[in-house]
Amino acid sequence: MPTVPSQGWGVLHLFFHFRRAMLEDPVHAGGDFIQRITELDGREGYQVIAFSVLGQKADLGLMVLGPDLDVLDAFATELPNSPLGAGLVPAASYVSLTETSEYTSTGEDERARLVSEEGMDPDDPELEARVQAFDQRMATYVEHKLHPNLPRTRVIGFYPMSKRRLPDANWYELDFAERKRLMGGHARVGRGYRGRVTQLITGSTGLDDWEWGVTLLTDDPATLKEIVYEMRFDEVSARYAEFGPFVTGLVMEPDALVRRLGLSP
Numbered sequence: 001m002p003t004v005p006s007q008g009w010g011v012l013h014l015f016f017h018f019r020r021a022m023l024e025d026p027v028h029a030g031g032d033f034i035q036r037i038t039e040l041d042g043r044e045g046y047q048v049i050a051f052s053v054l055g056q057k058a059d060l061g062l063m064v065l066g067p068d069l070d071v072l073d074a075f076a077t078e079l080p081n082s083p084l085g086a087g088l089v090p091a092a093s094y095v096s097l098t099e100t101s102e103y104t105s106t107g108e109d110e111r112a113r114l115v116s117e118e119g120m121d122p123d124d125p126e127l128e129a130r131v132q133a134f135d136q137r138m139a140t141y142v143e144h145k146l147h148p149n150l151p152r153t154r155v156i157g158f159y160p161m162s163k164r165r166l167p168d169a170n171w172y173e174l175d176f177a178e179r180k181r182l183m184g185g186h187a188r189v190g191r192g193y194r195g196r197v198t199q200l201i202t203g204s205t206g207l208d209d210w211e212w213g214v215t216l217l218t219d220d221p222a223t224l225k226e227i228v229y230e231m232r233f234d235e236v237s238a239r240y241a242e243f244g245p246f247v248t249g250l251v252m253e254p255d256a257l258v259r260r261l262g263l264s265p
């Protein structure tokens with residue numbers, strides 16, 4: 001049965017260890033695996049990012065996203081029963097939905113900023129035009145957060161995170177204006193990485209063990225370290241963030257991943 005969220009797309013991060021010796025026909029298994037990924041990735045709205053996981057937390061990973069959770073679930077459930085399945089040992093998984101943030105800047109925020117920071121006259125007709133242009137940019141931005149079209153980069157980083165609920169640092173006890181002010185600082189740091197990192201923050205409150213999944217896509221592995229390090233100094237992360245395990249992978253076309261797993265003819 002189609003199970004399409006009223007807002008956003010479903011996202012599964014799947015991690016596996018791999019034991020080639022368990023396979024009867026490695027070449028056939030590799031071919032079938034490529035076909036499954038290519039088939040889903042080719043469907044309108046669905047994307048599969050395949051990667052080889054660095055280190056020993058897992059051997060391979062798949063980030064699978066798209067509109068219908070039933071389609072994502074069928075893909076994930078069939079995998080262990082596919083020709084490759086005998087060699088796959090689940091290592092970890094993460095379930096989330098794409099979302100827009102309630103702290104995303106609004107046209108009114110931009111109007112106030114243009115007046116206070118850029119010294120524009122509130123009655124200047126140019127102000128209205130700038131606010132309208134901003135609203136249009138944000139509409140596109142929000143649309144990309146809900147229905148992303150992820151770039152193919154060399155590297156993927158993934159980790160889950162939550163906001164703290166400690167007696168002296170409880171994010172959820174702050175009022176909206178304060179949370180929004182703090183998120184403004186976070187966004188400023190983030191915008192410094194525009195063009196170098198694509199970040200996808202997917203919501204998992206009530207769906208999985210943490211509140212968000214953070215997916216970072218970049219060509220430069222050092223950028224992963226740099227952005228996460230810089231954000232640690234920002235109050236939102238320094239005071240209010242808790243992090244789960246970090247996974248780093250090398251993004252590959254399915255045939256390259258199959259070669260890495262030693263399954264080519």
Ligand code: 76R
Binds near residue numbers: 214
């Ligand atoms: O301009 C805007 O209004 C959008 C700004 C923005 C929001 C609302 C933004 C920008 N983020 C937002 C929300 Mn982010 N982000 C993270 C992490 O490791 C860490 O310390 C934290 C993990 C990274 C690396 C990152 C990167 N962000 C969020 C939220 C949801 C909060 C909520 O709703 O309560 C989380 C959990 C979160 C975490 N963020 C950016 C980035 C980058 C690179 C940007 C700027 C690029 C862009 O605007 O797309």
